[in-house]
Amino acid sequence: MNTSLVTLLEDSLLLLKPTLTLGISEFDLIALLKRPPYSLFDEDALRDPLMLFQTHFLVFHALYKLQIKWRESGEGRLDIHTTKILLRGDIQPQNIPPQNKDATQAQTHLAGLDPLASYYLNLDNLKGTSEADVAALLDDFWRQMAGQKLGVPNTKDRDKACDVLKLDKQDILTLNSLKAHYRKALLKVHPDRGGNVEEAQQVIQAYRVLLSSLKRV
Template sequence: MQSETVDEAIYVQQAELLVDLLSTFKPFFIKGISEYALIELLKKAPYQFFDEDALRDPLILFKTHFVLFHALYQLKRNWRERNEGELDIHALKISLKPIDKSDAEQNDGAKLRGKVITEPDKLAEYYLDWSNFEKTDRDSVETLLNGFWQRMAGLRTANYQQSDIDNAHDLLGVNEADGVSSMSLKRAYKKTLQRVHPDKGGNGQQAQKVIQAYQMLCAYYSLNSAK
């Protein structure tokens, strides 16, 4: 039971991070981008969110696809609630479209009454339910699944120099000597991201640096706590 709780916490952390990262990709979504192209983009520097084998091994491909679509459907929900656009999600093309004015007005009225109007979406229900991720041959691939999440979390010390770790601390305004918990690190990350996010007057490049710093420090403190 404890293992499932820890696993779920890892799922949630990585998905939240990916939602934040994708929220800086509005120009790509406005233009339209395929799932394949988006995964390829997320595999490369400066993002390096997905492993290099993400599109090679069938099981890893499914896991990558599920995590990506989970984040996309969460982002779709966020943008819809803020009337920022309607994210149309298909494997061949993921695109951000303007919300119909009449629909936006209807949603605004519903918000005042404490609810938001959304149409039933079976695909969204599927991808937003982590049990569908876990139930894919749980027993036979447990080791591989753990390895997948380690790669997702960036738990590879060879990628990080001490100077990178120091810069990440500086960027998020945290001090290792003061003691850094997962909660305090997340608070610092959210505060910094809020300040530099494109939606708040910053720019995508700044936001992505903050996201990468948080991802790096999550890996750094996870490794240190395991020693």
């Protein structure tokens, strides 16, 4: 893990405090951090599920550290969500007990019972997450979004997904070929590359359908 990147990210977010008080989505925040004068992420930051997860994790890690810092000083309450990150008005400072003066212990203390804060504050959770883990997380995410357990995709859905990802329906699908076509298709339609959100969502949906199908072969 590049600790200097983590430090630069925290410093940059401090400079963006006025933006956070107005509220901003995670996607727009990352877009800001990709551009000068910050230039913390390159064009590969959202290239594929693993890179996207790593970028997301680092941003949320820094945000949760700031949440603690601002909560402790009474500067405000930082609400953190993918759709909106917002620094709310002043709150009363929260003192760290004397026995928790160590930085890591202080983070643990102020994170309290918030499982998301505990997760993102622990960089080991980033280091230990593989591409396969991210694929599983995405699959679980889509299951929850659907509000039900996904069955085996029907032929019509699978054929449509193959068309979106430019896959030959007659070919034997492998995880590597699926990932390669997914990345290529997403790059073409990603909003950062001149595409639009609707097309990107269709590519992600197609990937989910075929990934679900592949896991059941």
